[in-house]
Amino acid sequence: MQVAPVNFSQFASLPDDDCQTRIKEARARLGERVVLLAHHYQRADVYCHADLTGDSLKLSRLASQTRADFIVFCGVHFMAEVADVLSAPEQKVILPDLSAGCSMADMASLAKVERAWRELATVLDPDETITPVTYINSAADLKSFCARHGGIVCTSSNAEAILKWSYAQREKVLFFPDQHLGRWTARQMGMPPEDMAVWDFDLPQGGLTAEQIHRAKIILWKGFCSVHQMFRPQHVLDFREKHPEGLVISHPECCEDVCALSDYVGSTEMIIKTIAAAPENTRWLVGTELNLVQRIAKEFAPQGKVIRFMSPMVCMCSTMARIDPPHLAWALESLADGEVVNQISVAAEDAEMSRLALERMLSCS
Ligand code: 13P
Ligand code: SF4
Numbered sequence: 379m380q381v382a383p384v385n386f387s388q389f390a391s392l393p394d395d396d397c398q399t400r401i402k403e404a405r406a407r408l409g410e411r412v413v414l415l416a417h418h419y420q421r422a423d424v425y426c427h428a429d430l431t432g433d434s435l436k437l438s439r440l441a442s443q444t445r446a447d448f449i450v451f452c453g454v455h456f457m458a459e460v461a462d463v464l465s466a467p468e469q470k471v472i473l474p475d476l477s478a479g480c481s482m483a484d485m486a487s488l489a490k491v492e493r494a495w496r497e498l499a500t501v502l503d504p505d506e507t508i509t510p511v512t513y514i515n516s517a518a519d520l521k522s523f524c525a526r527h528g529g530i531v532c533t534s535s536n537a538e539a540i541l542k543w544s545y546a547q548r549e550k551v552l553f554f555p556d557q558h559l560g561r562w563t564a565r566q567m568g569m570p571p572e573d574m575a576v577w578d579f580d581l582p583q584g585g586l587t588a589e590q591i592h593r594a595k596i597i598l599w600k601g602f603c604s605v606h607q608m609f610r611p612q613h614v615l616d617f618r619e620k621h622p623e624g625l626v627i628s629h630p631e632c633c634e635d636v637c638a639l640s641d642y643v644g645s646t647e648m649i650i651k652t653i654a655a656a657p658e659n660t661r662w663l664v665g666t667e668l669n670l671v672q673r674i675a676k677e678f679a680p681q682g683k684v685i686r687f688m689s690p691m692v693c694m695c696s697t698m699a700r701i702d703p704p705h706l707a708w709a710l711e712s713l714a715d716g717e718v719v720n721q722i723s724v725a726a727e728d729a730e731m732s733r734l735a736l737e738r739m740l741s742c743s
Contacts, residue, residue: 384717386704389704389708390704392703392704392707397707398423400707401707404711405710407714410446411446411448412446412448412450413430413448413450414450415432415451415452416428417432417433417457417698419695420452421669423703425452427452427706430444433534434460434515434533434534435514435533435536435743437461438464438514438533441460441464444469448472449465450474450713451722452474454478454695454697454698455473455478456480456483458471458472458473459722463729463732464736472713472719473722475702476720478697482513482556482602482604482631483517483555485579486512486520486555486579486599486601487517487520491523495510497583497584501591505527506548508527509527509529509548511524511531511540511544511554512529513531513532513553513554513556514532514739515555515556518728519732520554521732522728522735525732529544530543530738531735531738531739532559532739533739534559534644534646535645535743536743538566540739541564541596543742550596551597553599555601556601556603556631557599557600557602558602558606558634559631560596562634569595573596574594575590575597575598576598577597577599602633605667605693606665607633608693609628609636613636613665614636614640614688617663624662625641625642625660625661626640626665627642627649627652627662627663627664628640628688629643629645629649629666630644636665646670650674653678653683658682661683661684662684664688665689667698668687669694671686
């Protein structure tokens with residue numbers, strides 16, 4: 379029996395306990411028709427409902443493997459787009475709040491990247507000399523752009539392998555939107571700073587001279603993550619002074635100086651696995667989003683591990699936090715009642731080409 383569609387406003391002011399109960403009831407009604415994927419930054423009151431969790435690479439693999447009718451994605455918009463592109467045509471991907479975006483992904487648009495490509499073409503032949511590489515934190519039309527120009531997608535856990543692939547294709551890389559991941563990865567591969575140039579997308583020709591463009595081996599889009607830019611080298615130095623035996627682990631979206639001062643740098647999944655595998659009674663400073671750090675601090679406390687957040691300020695992914703219990707309850711109840719709300723559906727032409735760029739990535743990860 380089809381029930382009248384429920385409006386989100388009926389859920390907005392539901393007490394927490396009611397929300398949790400309704401999420402569980404809707405999930406029970408849906409059974410195996412639904413799978414809940416959650417990124418590691420998801421808030422605790424949503425994360426606890428996840429069937430599967432991971433970093434961006436793991437979540438994209440999981441999305442391509444699940445057979446559930448509905449994939450409810452507790453993450454941000456680009457992650458749900460990837461799930462839509464990699465899942466089967468009959469599966470539906472739902473993002474419980476459509477305003478859950480990524481501010482870094484928004485720093486590169488197709489119009490800006492196409493303009494950059496045209497401006498680069500006044501200096502050299504980009505299709506002959508440059509492999510475009512987009513971080514997975516980008517819209518589907520940019521992944522499609524990369525596929526059309528012989529490029530590829532990368533994540534924080536495979537960026538080095540992807541850059542190696544990219545240099546096997548052409549002599550230069552245009553890396554967007556995160557300058558920090560691009561810079562850190564190139565540095566790890568032994569590239570000196572003078573081979574890197576930063577493309578300021580607000581300036582004509584990226585603010586670069588023709589000579590700088592000819593010289594660069596990697597051109598880094600001037601994008602960044604507003605959460606990870608809050609972690610500063612001084613935070614690491616203060617921790618090391620107080621706790622010389624302590625260990626520091628950071629996400630590669632942190633600036634180069636923070637990464638260089640860290641003992642380990644890696645994706646969210648790598649951060650969790652590294653601390654999980656560490657000896658008991660170790661002390662950690664962690665440079666990534668607050669929800670993840672708070673969760674592992676609790677989880678590993680019984681092993682005597684002391685886990686501290688890198689910044690004295692609160693650095694949360696506020697857009698991911700928009701996936702809250704009221705939105706999750708609303709999305710699931712609507713599905714259980716036969717109404718699909720907030721479906722993420724990538725346009726056919728972008729879906730086909732971005733799948734190609736993602737499959738290239740998956741095959742060399
Ligand atoms: P991971 O792929 O490491 O989970 O990173 C995603 C992200 O957006 C980090 O800010
Ligand atoms: Fe985007 Fe930063 Fe949030 Fe990651 S933490 S999803 S890069 S805004």
